[in-house]
Amino acid sequence: MENFLKIIYNVNKGRENIKVKEIELIKKAREPIIKWYQENKRELPWRKEKNPYHIWLSEIMLQQTRIEAVKQYYKRFLEELPNIQDLAEVEEEKLLKLWEGLGYYNRARNLKKAAQIIQEKYQGQMPKNYSQLIELPGIGEYTAGAISSIAYDEPQPAVDGNVLRVISRLIGSKKDVLDSKTKKEMTQNLKEIMPKQAGDFNQGLMELGECICMPNGEPLCEQCPLQEMCVAKNKNLTAEIPVRNAKIKRKKEEKTVFLLEFENKIAIRKREQTGLLANMYEFPNIDKKVETKEIDTVLKSWGLVGKDIKK
């Protein structure tokens, strides 16, 4: 029993030592990352000044979309809705039109809901700290960390896929980056070493992940400020790290979509108010695959009679 407890103690001690070493390495990387970012950052519209509304909007738009594509949407959105009050008061139709093409429309609806709360609870001023930001609709840990650090230099990490990749390679971690435990642990480790220039540090990590320590293909280690200390580079592990184990379960659905033409017009309908693509327009459709000979029955159920039915 005593030996067994000794083994457990040694294993835990070993883990602690590894954790300390990893945190030390990240700590050592802070300065080179900040310096590299300040010298190499790309000129992006939302980086021109530290306007929290602009940072918030850009972070939400960037969640599922490439930077280049976001730029034009961002510009148009701010021309129409230059401040939080305009966003809080905008008609949903107009809001969705401004978002058209970006997808994941709940992001836009949540922006409006959050803007209304900011108007009511914070007199139109964006809340200045992480704990208030994370209470707003559509703002999760990453976005609250990004806004509070970039706009106010609050020492909060903002861990996205880029950051997970850079840090995993830096410390040589083979933990699955798709596992929420890994993200939690990394966030915690980063919290312990956040520098005063939290905004530049977080943006530096993200920028490194996008431009140098890239997800596809070889990372550009020769241009990286961390090359001397990076475990993955020095042990030749960049192809193995980050580890991505979790499998994405895909749901397959069968549908039949109708292009109902009448007098040179095509019918569209509005979707339900809740759920996927809520309130968006679509061609009428049903949740199964039907053969041409069954189409009449479906049309009849909608009070229509079909003529010249083509597959």
Ligand code: SF4
């Ligand atoms: S040295 Fe290479 S692998 Fe390591 S962080 Fe930099 S780009 Fe990524």
